[in-house]
Amino acid sequence: MSVPVRTLFFAAYRDRLGLSELMVELAQGATVADLVAELRGRGSPFDLLPEQPAVAVNRAYALMSEPLDSGDEVAFIPPVAGG
Amino acid sequence: MIFARVVADVIDPAEVLARVGSDEDGAALLFLGVVRDHADERPVSGMRYDAYADMAGEVLQAIAEEAAQRLGTDRVAVVHRFGELGIGEVSVAIAVSSPHRAEAFDASRYVIEQIKQRLPVWKKEHYVDGASEWVEGTVPPRAASPTVSIAAWEGGSA
Numbered sequence: 001m002s003v004p005v006r007t008l009f010f011a012a013y014r015d016r017l018g019l020s021e022l023m024v025e026l027a028q029g030a031t032v033a034d035l036v037a038e039l040r041g042r043g044s045p046f047d048l049l050p051e052q053p054a055v056a057v058n059r060a061y062a063l064m065s066e067p068l069d070s071g072d073e074v075a076f077i078p079p080v081a082g083g
Numbered sequence: 084m085i086f087a088r089v090v091a092d093v094i095d096p097a098e099v100l101a102r103v104g105s106d107e108d109g110a111a112l113l114f115l116g117v118v119r120d121h122a123d124e125r126p127v128s129g130m131r132y133d134a135y136a137d138m139a140g141e142v143l144q145a146i147a148e149e150a151a152q153r154l155g156t157d158r159v160a161v162v163h164r165f166g167e168l169g170i171g172e173v174s175v176a177i178a179v180s181s182p183h184r185a186e187a188f189d190a191s192r193y194v195i196e197q198i199k200q201r202l203p204v205w206k207k208e209h210y211v212d213g214a215s216e217w218v219e220g221t222v223p224p225r226a227a228s229p230t231v232s233i234a235a236w237e238g239g240s241a
Contacts, residue, residue: 011133011205012217054223056203059138063225075135075203079220082132082139082163082204083116083175083195 001028005035005068008075016048026068032057033064035074049076085151086160087143089136089204094162094173102160103180110184114191116175118168122218126211132174134165135203146197154190156181161194163204174206200224 002025014020026035032055039046054077057066061077068074086102100113118130147159158180168174177194181187198204201223209215 008135010135010203011207015217054225056135056138059135059141061201061224075138077135077203077223078205078217079222080199080201080203081206081218081220082134082198082202 002026003028003030003068003070003072005070005072005074007035007039008073010075010078012078013049013053013076017045030068031064032062032066032068032074035068036064053077054079085144085147085157086162087140087147088162089134089139089143090162090164091166092164094164094176096173096176099160099162099176100178103158103178105156105158105180107182108156108158108180109182110187111180112178112184112187112191114175114177114195115173116195118170118172118174120170122208122210127170127208128211129170129209130168130174131207131209131215132165132168133205133207134163136165138203139163139165142202143198146194146202149197150179150190150194153193154179154181154186156186159190159194161198163198163202165204 004023004025007022007024009017009020055062056075056077058073096115104111121127147161151157151159160178163175177191179187179190200221206218207215208218
């Protein structure tokens with residue numbers, strides 16, 4: 001059974017990839033690290049994402065070890081520059 | 084009343100300041116972040132702010148609540164704008180009030196420093212020469228716990 005997650009890309013990441021949003025199917029039990037590896041494994045331009053990006057799962061900062069559930073929203077967060 | 088919003092509209096500083104203050108307070112403080120006309124030596128014509136708006140609203144609320152704890156009152160108001168801003172336009176307004184000034188300065192400073200560390204907002208500078216670049220940012224904390232960033236702020240860059 002696969003776990004669909006909604007991934008979001010912002011700012012420099014969105015520019016690099018040329019997209020702001022992507023649905024990704026992961027295996028049961030997958031973590032944020034598995035999602036990053038799956039995307040980077042697709043090659044260009046996804047390999048432009050860092051190996052250890054900051055991410056938010058359902059709008060909260062999360063560790064690479066965070067497990068993902070069906071329907072989760074995972075945002076790749078480039079270094080922030082508010083203010 | 085704690086007030087935190089991430090908005091596309093022009094910020095009215097007087098309106099933000101009016102959200103704080105009470106008869107108990109001897110100090111009311113308004114901080115504005117403003118788009119300036121240069122970055123290092125390079126002339127800047129404007130700035131585009133992008134936001135992960137849903138998350139930014141929640142993070143800004145959390146920052147305001149943490150600041151209120153430091154302040155000892157609930158009189159914290161913060162508004163951050165996104166979209167295209169011209170020189171001199173207000174990108175962020177922070178208003179706090181408290182019985183004495185020390186807590187107000189501390190809480191106001193806390194809010195802006197935390198915004199810079201963890202608010203999911205990005206800015207792209209537009210230069211007078213026609214180029215545009217994302218401003219180099221700060222890697223946010225990897226976990227949701229605010230204690231991580233509080234420690235980093237207290238030990239860190241002033």
